[in-house]
Amino acid sequence: MFFKGERKMFDSxxxxxxxxxxxxxxxxxxxxxxxxxxxxxxLIEKRKRLITESESARAxxxxxxxxxxxxxxxxTPEEKKALQEELKALAEQVKSFxxxxxxxxxxxxxxxxxxxxxxxxxxxxxxxxxAVEVKTWGAKPQFDFTPKEHDDLCKKTIDPERGAKxxxxxxxxxWGPLATLERVLIQFMLDTHTRHHGYTEVWTPFMVNRAxxxxxxxLPKFEEDLFKTTDDLFLIPTAEVPVTNLxxxxxxxxxxxxxxxxxxxxxxxxxxxxYGKDTKGYIRQHQFNKVELVKFTRPEESDAELMKLLxxxxxxxxxxxxxxxxxxxxxxxxxxxxxxxFDIEVWLPGQGRYREISSCSSFTDYQARRxxxxxxxxxxKATELVHTLNGSGLxxxxxxxxxxxxxxxxxxxxxxxxxxxxxxxxxxxxPA
RNA sequence: GGAGAGAUGUCCGAGUGGUCGAAGGAGCUUGACUCGAAAUCAAGUGAGCUCUGCGAAGGGUUCCUAGGGUUCGAAUCCCUAUCUCUCCUCCA
Numbered sequence: 063m064f065f066k067g068e069r070k071m072f073d074s075x076x077x078x079x080x081x082x083x084x085x086x087x088x089x090x091x092x093x094x095x096x097x098x099x100x101x102x103x104x105l106i107e108k109r110k111r112l113i114t115e116s117e118s119a120r121a122x123x124x125x126x127x128x129x130x131x132x133x134x135x136x137x138t139p140e141e142k143k144a145l146q147e148e149l150k151a152l153a154e155q156v157k158s159f160x161x162x163x164x165x166x167x168x169x170x171x172x173x174x175x176x177x178x179x180x181x182x183x184x185x186x187x188x189x190x191x192x193a194v195e196v197k198t199w200g201a202k203p204q205f206d207f208t209p210k211e212h213d214d215l216c217k218k219t220i221d222p223e224r225g226a227k228x229x230x231x232x233x234x235x236x237w238g239p240l241a242t243l244e245r246v247l248i249q250f251m252l253d254t255h256t257r258h259h260g261y262t263e264v265w266t267p268f269m270v271n272r273a274x275x276x277x278x279x280x281l282p283k284f285e286e287d288l289f290k291t292t293d294d295l296f297l298i299p300t301a302e303v304p305v306t307n308l309x310x311x312x313x314x315x316x317x318x319x320x321x322x323x324x325x326x327x328x329x330x331x332x333x334x335x336x337y338g339k340d341t342k343g344y345i346r347q348h349q350f351n352k353v354e355l356v357k358f359t360r361p362e363e364s365d366a367e368l369m370k371l372l373x374x375x376x377x378x379x380x381x382x383x384x385x386x387x388x389x390x391x392x393x394x395x396x397x398x399x400x401x402x403x404f405d406i407e408v409w410l411p412g413q414g415r416y417r418e419i420s421s422c423s424s425f426t427d428y429q430a431r432r433x434x435x436x437x438x439x440x441x442x443k444a445t446e447l448v449h450t451l452n453g454s455g456l457x458x459x460x461x462x463x464x465x466x467x468x469x470x471x472x473x474x475x476x477x478x479x480x481x482x483x484x485x486x487x488x489x490x491x492x493p494a
Numbered sequence: 495g496g497a498g499a500g501a502u503g504u505c506c507g508a509g510u511g512g513u514c515g516a517a518g519g520a521g522c523u524u525g526a527c528u529c530g531a532a533a534u535c536a537a538g539u540g541a542g543c544u545c546u547g548c549g550a551a552g553g554g555u556u557c558c559u560a561g562g563g564u565u566c567g568a569a570u571c572c573c574u575a576u577c578u579c580u581c582c583u584c585c586a
Contacts, residue, residue: 113544117555124555127567131512149566271576313504313541315522436541438504441523445541 071174071432074106087181092189092394098173105170112166116159123152175276176283179428182402185393192392193405199376200385202409207472211412212463213343215470216240216493220344231341232333232348239491240462244351246485247458247465248326251353251378255455259374261324261355266304268327269295274307277433279399279425289330289348297330301354302452309358310433314448316440320359320367324455327352344459345417351458355422357451358435364424364449365402372404372422375455379419381481384464385409387416401426404453408460412467419460422453466493 077084077099085099126149133145186194213220219240225233236244255261275281275296280288280303289297298304305325314321329352333339340346355374359367372388379386391403400423407416427447430436436445469477474494478486 110544113555117544120556121554123566127512130566134512146566151566153566315504438522443523443539 071171072102072177072179073427073431074102074170074174076180077103078106084180088178090185090187090393091178091181091396093178095176098177102170102173102177105166105173109163109166109170112159112163116156116163119152119156119159123149123156126152172282175432178398179279179401179425181393181396182424182426185396185402186390188392189394190392193389193395194392196388196390196404198385198387199380200383200409202385203411203468205411205470209411209467209470210474211343212410212466214412215466215474215476216344219493222342222344230348232346234344234347240466240493242486243462243465243482243491244458246482247461248351248353250482250485251455251458251461252324252326254378254381255324255353255355255374259322259377261322261374264305264308264323264325266298266301266308266325266327268298268304268330270298270304270307271295274303274310277310277435278303278306278429279397279432283398286334287332289332298327299331300329300452300454301325301327301352302356305354305356306429306435306450306452307433309435309448312435313445314358314435314437316360316437316442319437319448320357320363323356325354325356327354344463347459353455353458355453355455358437358448359451360437361427361446361449364426364451368402368404368422368424368451371451371453371455372406375406375420375422375453378456378461379406379408379464382461382465382479383481384461384468384479386419391421397421397423399423399425399428401428406454406456408464410464410467412470417460417463419464420454420456423451425450425452 081099081103085096088096088099126145130145130149133141137145186192213222219237221235221237222233224235228235252263256263269291272281272294275288280296280299288299291297304327305323308323309321328349330349333346333348336346355371357367357371376386376388386406386408389405389407391405396403403421403423405418406420406422408419409415410417426449429450430447435448435450437448438445465479465482466476469479471477475490475492478489478491483489
């Protein structure tokens with residue numbers, strides 16, 4: 063009763079059996095608290111010792127308790143009293159282990175929750191500047207004039223001043239054709255993923271509780287990045303959070319896997335630590351829209367499914383005719399829960415550089431362990447942790463920027479990409 | 495917001511102080527029957543931790559929403575929280 067078996071966090075077995083590998087991976091990631099691994103190892107040993115002791119005391123208590131009904135029925139008063147006193151002493155002994163076990167487990171759990179996922183062995187070394195280009199698609203569009211940045215092109219239709227009036231910095235209002243473009247991009251992406259890539263559309267809450275945020279890894283470490291309500295609920299920073307948690311504490315059936323979901327949600331991020339970055343334009347907002355792809359797979363297929371997920375996200379850009387490249391993130395640039403991440407970067411001619419428009423990751427069993435998302439093989443007995451994957455498919459605001467900058471014309475109007483014409487009902491929009 | 499009822503295994507659903515990890519059913523697995531399938535019959539089938547063992551396996555322990563409490567002993571009694579349902583109220 064005073065210890066639960068489930069360790070819903072970093073795999074303690076991995077620490078015990080492959081400590082050097084874990085430490086090496088954490089170094090590569092530039093994880094600051096390497097010492098925590100050793101501390102955790104010590105606590106795991108201590109916990110085992112305490113559990114062994116307390117369980118043998120409990121076993122003794124249980125054994126003697128079995129005599130109780132018989133003695134109560136036909137024993138002498140002396141026998142009853144003697145047994146009761148003996149059992150009382152045993153009960154006290156069992157209880158005496160409680161505080162120790164609880165303290166060790168709380169300390170251990172806090173540590174295990176704060177250790178990031180193990181990196182894939184082939185993660186490139188280094189940080190932000192060491193991403194490895196994997197592929198490119200298309201070519202940079204050529205202009206016979208100097209292409210402008212999106213905020214310059216859309217002075218009347220992207221309105222950060224009114225966003226600031228209504229809410230604050232990093233909020234924007236969209237007007238007219240750009241509001242429509244934002245809306246139809248959502249629909250275009252969802253339609254493409256559900257009709258052509260085999261995803262099931264889901265619609266989720268945009269606020270979630272602590273347990274949900276903890277399973278996907280946002281909590282406990284990154285609370286300062288989240289918007290929080292007075293009811294201890296959090297605004298989601300990505301649809302990954304509610305969609306991955308759909309199957310928290312569930313046992314899935316192998317024949318249903320892999321599960322592929324896509325969802326549109328707004329995303330809310332405080333952008334703590336990004337104060338100077340991208341202060342102008344529509345690139346970095348506290349609230350933005352995103353269509354997200356999420357998969358639940360068997361462990362052996364997660365790598366292949368990640369490549370397919372990445373390709374499904376890329377397909378949106380191909381259909382829109384937008385030049386992009388794919389990079390594999392280096393170790394120190396990867397998210398807390400991620401084992402392997404590819405970013406898709408779209409070309410922005412106004413800025414003259416590639417910008418992240420999608421991030422596709424495998425979380426291996428890390429989120430599955432934290433959220434106890436498991437599956438049972440057909441005909442098998444044991445349950446196993448699933449692998450979770452997700453990726454943006456795509457970020458809507460940045461797609462809007464990419465469309466505007468790539469399809470701009472000398473007069474400031476925007477040619478509508480072929481794929482969006484049925485949605486917009488026109489071939490040109492005028493954002494000025 | 496007011497009043498009441500409930501939360502049990504993959505699912506449904508019994509179970510009001512000890513012999514309950516938990517009846518029964520569904521599902522699933524295996525076998526029988528069948529040319530095959532369906533139907534039928536039989537057997538099996540929860541999870542975590544931990545110890546012993548090369549392993550096969552076996553032992554111990556915990557888990558009946560969560561957290562506290564009563565008791566020698568809790569699925570069962572008490573308190574709190576969360577969620578679900580019914581009625582009333584309110585409301586897009």
